[in-house]
Amino acid sequence: MADALTPNGKPNEPHLNRRRRIYRWFDVRIGVGSLMHEALDEPIPGGARWAYVFGSVLLFLFISQTITGIFLALYYAPTADHAHTTLAYIVKEVTGGSFLRSLHAYGSSAVVIVMLLHLTQTFLYGAYKGRREVLWISGCALLGLMLAMAFTGYLLPWDQKAYFATTVGTNMASEVPLIGSTLKRLMRGGNEMGTLTLSRFFVGHVFLLPGAILGLIAAHVFLFRKAGAAGPPSEDPINPKLPTERFYPRQVLMDTVVALLMICVLGLFSYFSPTELGPKANPADTQYVPRPEWFYLPVFQWLKYFKGSLSIVGIVVIPTLTAILVVGLPFFDRRLERRPWRRPIAVGIYLAIMATLITFGWLSRHEDQLDPAIAKQVAKQNEETERFMREPFEPEAAASSLSAPNVSVLDPAAVAGKKIYDGESCDACHGENGVGTNAGPKLAGATAQKSAEELTKLLRHPTPKMIEGEMKPVEIPDEDLKALVAYLKSLK
Amino acid sequence: MNSSPTSGEGRTGAAPPSQVEVEPINRRSFLGVLLGFGAMVVGAALSVPLLRFALHPLLTKTTDIGWSDIGKIEEFASLTAPMKKLITVDQRDGWRKIVSEKAIYVLPAKDGVLRVLSPICPHLGCSIPWVEAKQQFICPCHTAIFTLDGIRVSGPAPRPMDDLESKVEEGVLKVRYQYFRQLIPTREVLA
Ligand code: FES
Numbered sequence: 001m002a003d004a005l006t007p008n009g010k011p012n013e014p015h016l017n018r019r020r021r022i023y024r025w026f027d028v029r030i031g032v033g034s035l036m037h038e039a040l041d042e043p044i045p046g047g048a049r050w051a052y053v054f055g056s057v058l059l060f061l062f063i064s065q066t067i068t069g070i071f072l073a074l075y076y077a078p079t080a081d082h083a084h085t086t087l088a089y090i091v092k093e094v095t096g097g098s099f100l101r102s103l104h105a106y107g108s109s110a111v112v113i114v115m116l117l118h119l120t121q122t123f124l125y126g127a128y129k130g131r132r133e134v135l136w137i138s139g140c141a142l143l144g145l146m147l148a149m150a151f152t153g154y155l156l157p158w159d160q161k162a163y164f165a166t167t168v169g170t171n172m173a174s175e176v177p178l179i180g181s182t183l184k185r186l187m188r189g190g191n192e193m194g195t196l197t198l199s200r201f202f203v204g205h206v207f208l209l210p211g212a213i214l215g216l217i218a219a220h221v222f223l224f225r226k227a228g229a230a231g232p233p234s235e236d237p238i239n240p241k242l243p244t245e246r247f248y249p250r251q252v253l254m255d256t257v258v259a260l261l262m263i264c265v266l267g268l269f270s271y272f273s274p275t276e277l278g279p280k281a282n283p284a285d286t287q288y289v290p291r292p293e294w295f296y297l298p299v300f301q302w303l304k305y306f307k308g309s310l311s312i313v314g315i316v317v318i319p320t321l322t323a324i325l326v327v328g329l330p331f332f333d334r335r336l337e338r339r340p341w342r343r344p345i346a347v348g349i350y351l352a353i354m355a356t357l358i359t360f361g362w363l364s365r366h367e368d369q370l371d372p373a374i375a376k377q378v379a380k381q382n383e384e385t386e387r388f389m390r391e392p393f394e395p396e397a398a399a400s401s402l403s404a405p406n407v408s409v410l411d412p413a414a415v416a417g418k419k420i421y422d423g424e425s426c427d428a429c430h431g432e433n434g435v436g437t438n439a440g441p442k443l444a445g446a447t448a449q450k451s452a453e454e455l456t457k458l459l460r461h462p463t464p465k466m467i468e469g470e471m472k473p474v475e476i477p478d479e480d481l482k483a484l485v486a487y488l489k490s491l492k
Numbered sequence: 493m494n495s496s497p498t499s500g501e502g503r504t505g506a507a508p509p510s511q512v513e514v515e516p517i518n519r520r521s522f523l524g525v526l527l528g529f530g531a532m533v534v535g536a537a538l539s540v541p542l543l544r545f546a547l548h549p550l551l552t553k554t555t556d557i558g559w560s561d562i563g564k565i566e567e568f569a570s571l572t573a574p575m576k577k578l579i580t581v582d583q584r585d586g587w588r589k590i591v592s593e594k595a596i597y598v599l600p601a602k603d604g605v606l607r608v609l610s611p612i613c614p615h616l617g618c619s620i621p622w623v624e625a626k627q628q629f630i631c632p633c634h635t636a637i638f639t640l641d642g643i644r645v646s647g648p649a650p651r652p653m654d655d656l657e658s659k660v661e662e663g664v665l666k667v668r669y670q671y672f673r674q675l676i677p678t679r680e681v682l683a
Contacts, residue, residue: 071545075587082587089587094548096541249523256527260534267538395589422595425632428612428619432592437617470616472633 040248045231045240048251051125054118056255057262059217061111064263066210068104078202080195083158084280085396091277092393102270108150110266112295115143123350126338127230130237133330135223138216140327145213152205154293158198160381163281164290167193172303175315193283233338278385289377298360322353417487420480429470434491440469447488455485549586557583559666562598562608568665571600574609574622574640581669594669595619596656599641608658608667609642615649617674629653650677
């Protein structure tokens with residue numbers, strides 16, 4: 001590869017035009033040529049196809065999620081007190097906030113859909129065969145991490161839906177044998193859902209998972225390049241024989257077209273049907289019927305069939321077996337035969353799993369509609385969401401404002417002192433309740449440390465430093481001065 | 493593998509072989525331009541909401557001070573001297589609201605119009621009491637003196653007392669509380 005860095009021809013060829021010279025300048029220094037070659041010249045046996053676009057589209061979606069996510073973080077505060085207010089602020093006040101938030105929320109659904117398509121394509125084309133086990137496993141890990149992203153992200157708005165869906169989700173963890181309850185407490189940061197849960201989910205969603213995903217994407221792409229594109233199902237996965245076509249331009253074009261279409265669809269959805277925010281989570285609400293995001297509905301429905309002692313089968317045994325089956329696929333299915341019609345068992349199992357998921361998802365919706373009590377409650381919840389969305393944004397009163405410093409003024413002498421403080425215009429420089437201004441230092445906290453005698457003396461005879469800062473000797477009757485000192489001492 | 497443009501080694505696809513100028517980076521230029529253009533258009537379209545989102549605090553007044561109620565106008569109908577009132581000022585700080593208490597003066601109506609004065613001295617910012625006995629505003633700090641209308645009589649203040657923007661809505665006198673730059677002869681709002 002080293003020679004790729006070497007410029008060909010003499011350095012000062014007169015016929016080199018400007019663009020070419022600039023290109024060469026960079027090529028010699030950072031190897032643009034080999035980078036571009038590495039990125040764009042990957043050979044694809046049998047040529048470019050629309051079926052191969054999903055991987056690139058996923059990468060594109062991940063970038064889009066990262067960008068929208070970073071922007072959302074500009075206004076978001078991950079505490080139980082503020083999360084919902086900040087989200088309402090984003091959705092109702094910030095320019096383009098509702099759009100970006102919707103783009104991020106719909107984007108997560110898009111990731112799941114495209115991931116399933118990517119998986120399906122890889123599976124049907126038998127593209128996991130031929131020394132691609134690690135590649136496949138890295139893909140499975142990415143699938144798991146992306147689902148974890150969706151799960152952790154769902155809680156962050158801290159509305160009713162988020163709160164109760166996550167309560168159910170974390171409760172499920174407690175079914176895991178032996179470590180179940182520890183696991184649940186670990187996820188929640190305690191026994192109950194609360195602000196610590198939110199912090200944990202936030203850290204997972206914003207730092208840990210994206211970090212892991214980034215690393216795994218790099219590994220996934222590297223392993224893919226190492227194994228080479230598998231080509232169509234008729235191709236030998238280890239020693240491809242079909243004539244190859246480079247990744248650039250046709251495959252890149254196809255990938256880009258689909259990615260652009262994807263973002264346009266997401267944009268249209270976000271613009272015309274933005275994601276809604278429900279009322280703030282109310283843990284005391286016992287009526288609320290929690291429903292997870294659509295892609296978790298099959299699992300949700302599945303769990304209904306395993307009550308009591310059986311639940312361990314539903315929550316742990318069967319999902320674990322399924323996971324082993326999926327992750328271990330390239331180990332179980334070792335033949336090099338890739339054509340789906342020659343692999344009836346594998347394809348059959350795959351279709352059965354998919355059909356089960358779809359059926360359960362549909363059943364979940366269907367049962368909700370059949371049960372009048374639930375249907376009514378769900379309708380009520382939707383109505384509450386609609387109502388909340390129509391209300392104007394209500395800012396949160398800052399804890400530090402008005403009432404807080406006043407609370408300490410209980411002593412009647414201090415109350416009288418406050419009148420004098422305001423009447424003598426002390427507040428002009430030292431601020432309301434001694435919080436300080438540009439013109440004068442903060443008193444709250446400082447004056448409380450001093451004894452009444454010291455304060456009296458300072459007020460009557462300010463130090464030269466104080467006089468320099470425009471502090472005047474206080475000339476009021478002793479009685480009033482006493483009250484003022486009492487007030488100053490009460491400022492915490 | 494050598495990536496030099498002229499080698500053409502191992503290359504398949506639609507690369508036109510005869511062009512001397514063609515580089516690896518632009519050899520398949522038509523589609524590249526098309527792609528780049530499409531991506532740029534979509535990228536530009538998407539960066540508009542992103543930018544507007546990020547610049548929201550600069551483009552709209554997120555720290556704006558709104559109108560505060562002073563009281564019903566009847567209360568001030570028969571004033572003969574400036575009346576000190578405390579108002580609560582709601583100040584927005586992004587998604588928070590900071591509530592604070594401020595003093596203002598309502599002046600006796602002239603031709604049915606009520607004026608509202610800031611009690612903050614335009615000299616160095618002390619708050620000025622109305623001295624009933626002298627029928628004047630007298631600043632306790634450096635004894636700037638103002639008339640009942642806030643006009644400067646004597647002392648170091650560089651301008652009259654500052655008017656606050658006020659309005660009457662549904663019979664309620666409202667004011668927008670603001671601070672003004674000190675020590676200058678003109679009234680200039682502090683942002
Ligand atoms: S601050 Fe009022 S006269 Fe100086």
